[in-house]
Amino acid sequence: MSVLSAIRAPGVVGRVNPVAKLLAALVLGVVLLLSIDWVSAGTALVLEALLLPWAGLSLRQLVTRTAPLWVAAPASVVATALYGRDDGAVLLHLGFVSVTEGSLSLAGAIGLRILAVGIPGIVLFATTDPTDLADGLSQVLRLPSRFVLGGLAGLRLVGLFMDDWRQLALARRARGVADAGGPIGALRRFGQQAFALLVLSVRRGSKLATAMEAKGFGSDAPRTWARPSTFGARDVTLVALGVVIAAAAVTAAVLAGTWEFVLA
Incomplete structure (x- = not known):
């Protein structure tokens, strides 16, 4: 079976080295941030x-995990259309708000770019085990073990935030803590729980750091790894696909005459 046909297997992206997924997403992100035109972002998207079928995620999983993007992208489009560029013909003018052809073009480019940059990053984390990522960063990229293990511990703790939030809400309810109704009460309740979650996270992080240091995780001595992390042909293929998508996006924008370097 060829490498390309193997990578097409359902869920195969989850078996690709996390370093390859990280590099592919990084290449796409950097290239898409070099311009603000809609052609390059649309092509990449x-x-x-x-x-996406190669990621092995169901439609429900994909929609659920990318839900923040479907909120952020339309909000950015509306805000940019109303307060973006003033060049081009004026399509709508309401007091201090003006919608022009330039602002609409910029709004579309930003909305598409949010999706084109965000989706690969979400798929990366949705199909990657944090331990596998740490193994790859240490064994393939040769990053310092102290940095990698600290980041791994942090990623593991992120998954506890939702459980902690629910426990704090249940504890408040059990104590009969009363809050004022309406938006003000909801905002106050959110602020109190967020502060409690911050305090809990700082305490847990401090205890974890002390425990890891006591167990020698911060040592500079040579470290062995339980699972080897290899970078093979499938991983190279995925990185190459990321480069091809980025090159295709730039080529399409240049040929269409819409490429607009952000630093120009």
Whole structure:
């Protein structure tokens, strides 16, 4: 079986080395942030959509995990359309708000770019085990073990935030803590729980750091790894696909005459 046909297997992205997924997403992100045109972002988004079946995520999982993007992208489009560029013909003018052809073009480019940059990053974390990522960063990229293990511990703690939030809400309810109704009460309740979660996270992080240091995780001595992390042909293929998508996006924008370097 060829490497390309192997990578097409359902859920195969989850078996690719996390370093390869990180590099592919990084290449796409950097290239898409070099311009603010809609052609490059649209091209990258279409090509990414064609590759999504390889991630092995169901439609429900994909929609659930990318839900923040479907909120952020429309909000950014509306805000940019109302307060973006003033060039081009004026399509709508309401007091201090003006919608022009330039602002609409910029709004579309930003909305598409949020999706094109965000979706690969979400798929990366949705199909990656934090321990595998730490193994790859240490064994493939040769990053310092202290940095990698500390980051791994932090990623493991992130998954506890929702459980902690629910426990704090239940504890408040059990104690009969009363809050004023309406938006003000909801905002106050959110602020109190967020502060309690911050205090809990700082305490837990401090205890974890002390425990890891006591067990020698911060030592500079050579470290062995329970699971080897290899970088093979499938991983190279995924990185190459990321480069191809980025190159196709830039080429399409240049040929369409819409490429607009952000630093120009």
